[in-house]
Amino acid sequence: MFIQDLKNDFYNILRGKRILVIVNYDIDAICASKILQTLFRYDHMVYSIVPIMGVAGLQRAYAENKDDVKYVLLINCGVCLDIVDLLRPDEDVIFFICDSHRPMDVCNIYSDSQIKIFGEVNSEEGVPAFEALFRDDDSEDEENDDDDNNSDKENGETSNRADRVERQIMKRRELRQWEEKRHQLMFEYTQYSYYGRSSALILFELAWKLSRDSMELLWWAIVGLTEQLVMEKIESSSYVLESDKIQSHVSRLTNKASDQSVQSAIKIHFEKDLHLALYRHWSVYESLRHSKYSACKLKLWTLRGEKRVHELLVEMGLPLAQAKQQYSSMDMLLRNEFYQMIEKLSEKYQIGDIVYGSFTLQYGYRSKFSAADFVYATIAILESIRKDRSPEHCFLEALDSLSRQNKQILDAGIEQAKQFLCAVFKVVQTALQANQVRSAGPFLYFVLGEENPYFSCPHGLSILAKFLLESYVSVSRSKKASELPLIVCCPVDLDMGIYLMIGIPPVFEDSPKNFFGKAFEQAATNTNATVSLDFFETSIAQIKQSDLTKFLDGLTVLMS
Structure with missing residues (x-):
């Protein structure tokens, strides 16, 4: 479920409690946690901050700290995963999630008790309605079985058995149609990964409502927003809109600090x-x-x-x-x-x-x-x-x-x-x-031949991939170059044969939405390749060198 009044529905609830803060390895999350640390120190709150790099890290961090806490805050991690299913927490544990990753997992959105997401439903995200995703047929089946049994006794076995079979056929057909529609809705909702509002900005606004804001906190929020622009996570129009809001805070705090x-x-x-x-x-x-x-x-x-x-x-x-x-x-x-x-x-x-x-x-x-x-x-x-x-x-x-x-x-x-x-x-x-950037038909790919510490981490590889794609398009004679996405692979450990892989959308796309998360997942299933999809950025994965060729072949077939 969503919470918008962070002061009363989040911060005031945590006063006097011990809080576990799990933070993803990205700049926006670091800025958000820095703001949060400042707020917690103002109110002498007891907290632990644990940085993590992926889904396995999230599971490990919670498992190691779950005995001490009943309140957990996830910053830029977890909203795209079914947290209750993944972590299996006790029923009295509450998870607060401040995460810019999208799309959000529908089980988190429609959780009534344990999951509380910062923000509100955005119509542009196209979250499917609850009725289109969840239904309870068990009680209906029991009632129908009771009705059928009673009618069998009253009216005789033969005629009602045919009616009963027909009703079951109709019911199964309706269920199949509902499941097909649900599958289609979920595919449309989850086919692209993208980003929402900066978490650092959200937590700065909390500080403002608590009257704890300052120039330093505002600057950290600005850095969090700027990271989204520099890393091309958001459109420039979104950056401009947020900048307009920030300027009013700059003016207010400048006047406040004029002495x-x-x-x-x-x-x-x-x-x-x-x-x-x-x-x-x-x-x-x-x-x-x-x-x-x-x-x-x-x-x-x-x-x-x-x-x-x-x-x-x-x-x-x-x-x-x-x-x-x-x-x-x-x-x-x-x-x-x-x-x-x-x-x-x-x-x-x-x-x-x-x-x-x-x-x-x-x-x-x-x-x-x-x-x-x-x-x-x-x-x-x-x-x-x-x-x-x-x-x-x-x-x-x-x-x-x-x-x-x-x-x-x-x-x-x-x-x-x-x-x-x-x-x-x-x-x-x-x-x-x-000429090391090759075309596989529906996408371009580049494989770095040697280990390079600058590109063995997601941020570095992402910057390289975007620079390389735009450079390639600027010199390519092919008119289709701007319409092709790019996959870049870099060895992380040549002795173990492990590569880090990232997929980025075409240059001509105005939106930074990325479809490679679902594509990687499907290609890994189709080819039985050893692929680790442990990152919160679903367009990033680790793959065994021996499986790289067949994985790219499988991806070519899938995207053709």
């Missing part, structure tokens, strides 16, 4: 920004080269693309020496005119969408950060799993990087993000030059 000193005050601004990754902490040249939007539009992996970017810099009046040095070290006049210059030439160089509205943060007189800077840095920290860095360690470091007291962690994350973006560009350039 603070300039040096210590947090300032948030909404302003025109550029789809150039980390350019404030990099050089303009490197940012243009390694940002997906500019690299794909200008084809910067080619000699012709290199020539075009030099032409762009000349027309902007930006000397190459200035463009290749740190942005903060550029000539002040050139830096101040940079936005206007690139915006003025954007149409000529077919980069008209390079300008967008973004939020920036400034602590006193120190460096300015955009929300996208935080997203790239936090992703780099979160995905920097090594032998000496466990997933839990990376999660906690990513959580810490959001606080202004830990600027050194954020700065280190920005440097890691630069290395990651350089690695993405290098793989894309090599794949295109060596």
